[in-house]
Amino acid sequence: MPTETTLPTLTKKDFQTDQEVRWCPGCGDYAILSAVQQVFPELGIPREKFVVVSGIGCSSRFPYYMNTFGFHSIHGRAPAVATGLKLSRPELEVWIATGDGDAMSIGGNHLIHTLRRNVGVKILMFNNRIYGLTKGQYSPTSELGKKTKSTPAGSVDYPFNPLSLALGAGATFVARSVDIFQAHLRDTLRRAAAHKGTAFVEIYQNCNIFNDKAFTYMTDKEAKDDNVLYLEHGKPLVYGKNKDKGIRMRGTEMEVVQLGDGVGPDDCVVWDESLDNPATAFLAAQLLPPHFPTALGVFRQVTQPAYEERVVEQMQQETGRLGLGKLDALLKAGDTWTVGGTRH
């Protein structure tokens, strides 16, 4: 076998394919693709070790545009395909590109069980709160009352909060970023890459055709300072154009406080992403408009052995206990008898 690609020689260009990118002009997916192609070469991993797995939907075309190994599988099943791949080849760097429909709806079961097992894969969930590839039906993250092709009178479904779902499933790494916040997105991807176990990253992504401006309340220049709260480990939860607002605990809930008049950053929650108990992360995941800023960053990062590590460890233990299996002995195990060719 040829030797591994020599390091460090990779650039963004090395991760671009010759395939024409077929997302709609102006789609948020372009920005996410660009961020991933910038971060991958920084990771010091040979290109052939990367595998991008996806399901079905606009986001799931992602593997075709990444010059790595890639598997565009079937709707909702990317986490299952990726789990099998990671178990059989733990040394590979397996990333999943998925969307809110693919991951939260048809593939919900695989998502929660992958998180529960803590399989060492990175899940990038592009959340545009709409079905794009099927041309504009509401998704499990669409807001209540959403008028779409399949809900002309407005959706009566309550939406999922993807981060709450991930935390509830026991995810060891949970983060949120936004397609056009490129620097923050790259930082978040780097953090995800460094995590052992499942990394779940929700990326707010604008669908300019079917759900345009879904996130402008927090991405517009004028709005973002007062509507975005960056979670930074070890730092107080302070935000606002003039850093004059904070998040404080009141009883078992979080509240917004105006800083000044004797209230300072010290009164705010000091963010700790490493807590074993996911309760605080869950509270932060509930910080949503209109009464709260939207939190971005790493909500939770705790260290637990990855699923594939446990599987390999058990295999090694059993091999140590029983010795490397011998086929001949296996076939002849149990009660056997010899027939000499004549009646006894």
Add this chain to the structure above:
Amino acid sequence: MSTTVAEKERREISPEKLDEVVIRFAGDSGDGMQLTGSQFTNTSAMFGNDLSTLPDFPAEIRAPAGTLPGVSAFQVRIADYDIHTQGDAPDVLVAMNPAALKKELKDLKTNGIIIVNTDEFNARNFAKAGYASNPLEDHSLDKYRVFQAAVTTMTRRTLEGSGLESKSVERCKNMFALGMCYWLFSRPMENTITFLQRQFAKKPLLAEANIKVLKAGWNFCDITELFHDRYEIPAATLEPGLYRNITGNTALALGLIAASRRSGLPLFLGAYPITPASEVLHELSHFKNFGVTTFQAEDEIAAVCAAIGASFGGALGITASSGPGIALKSEAMNLAVMTELPLIVCDIQRGGPSTGLPTKTEQADLLQVMFGRNSDSPMPIVAAASPKDCFDIALEAVRIATKYMTPVTLLSDGYIANGSEPWKLPEVENLPDLRFEFRTDPVGFEAYARDPETLARPWAIPGTPGLEHRIGGLEKEDVTGNVSYDPANHEKMVHLRAEKVARIANDIPELEVHGDAEGELLVLGWGSTSGAINGAVTDARKQGLPVSRAHLRHLNPFPKNLGDVLARFRHVLIPEMNLGQLAMLVRARYLKDIITLSKVQGQPFARHEILNKIQQILESNAHAN
């Protein structure tokens, strides 16, 4: 053998030699009848008999005690010659309660032996079983030979002072019945004694109690005059070699491990528990020291998708399920068809549709695995003929999957999965060589370039420098594997996928006809009907009837001489445990009329059922002439 009985009290009965006997053990689900039957089987196997078994248990774990739905049975046929089925009608019925007697009696041969546990024959249990009067007293059993024993009482007495609680004592009563049968059929007890010592290694009190009761059952027959006769079934003349008794699911697991070793590919099983396929997962989970990974997935879809992911990574991806699970897997199976990755889908068939009859057998899914996917989706199918054939068919499935880069369906069914027979152990070096090399050369690499002979595309696994490529469910451009919506390309790819599977016919054995190579009647079968067809045709030929038989192990593609074989016979009979699924395929492909014989009762064919049909066809044939 040690015995507490004084020598002078022992009766000397010289056993009468029989060439075969069929025994059915029947009792409540909790009575341990499966264990009793399998112990009798293993002892007979070790003794050297040929044998075949049919476990028959309810889907409910514990239906209400004493009721008909709660009856669990195990039939074993032992013989001094080569047999192929579990036997049509039992010679002996062991009935641990009235419900077992009521449910199982109809099959018993006239003048057959019935052994009953009289302790359970009371008014309460008669009512539960639906008996208006005591069958032991109302002459309804006059055409049988009934032997009564107070099995529960004697078990309790045997274990008086043992210190065991009464529930544990009661559980030993199946060993009393087994001891009686060992005496009646002159079987040694050592094998079961060893088994009990091993089984209860950590509970010596229970081991001792069970052994004591087993011996008490034997001694009871030895000192009382319950039985006037005693029987012996001499060892069979089997091909010389080392043997073990094996069930289909165990043979399948071992075959998959053997295929992994012979191919050098690590085995990855993705599975979700389902009757009657779960044993494949259970078995394989023990063999981590063979590099086997078993993944109990969150559902059937995840199970097959994980296997596909593992195959993409260069492992031997396998999933095992039954009809309802296969239905859930069909979209993923099609993904494997499109991405042209090796994958083994084991379908241990059971009665359907829907949840159907989980614990009962049926050749339910041939058309499902042949056609149950969107679009033209060719997938090779192989089917095991018997429990031990599950081993060989696993190797064959892996050979096809890796050589042709294709998913393969392996069909088994509840009958051969749970049934057992003696298996002559193969020598490892004689197993097929399945070594395989991944593509490593980046020069000229195209993900969908094909081997000119097999049409297989290269298996290029992640981690190989220079072979980075993308696959998926969208239509592929010929050669490059890039996404393509080009109309002419799609037509070409549909044909290529079909041609690739069709060419496998050049690489499998031709269909072998047993009996005359041409003539009046061919009985054609597939899967687990093999034994019954073999028995029926053998019987018919002994009667001088002009009938031959042939058995299909490859269902897609068919052996290339199948059309010629069919043309050489005036009539073709296909017995199937469905409404004629193979018959439909054969008719469509070869425009040959087929006579079908269907049985969908959750039970395998009896030999005589097929024999009757053969006689009927040849008779009307004679009239027509």
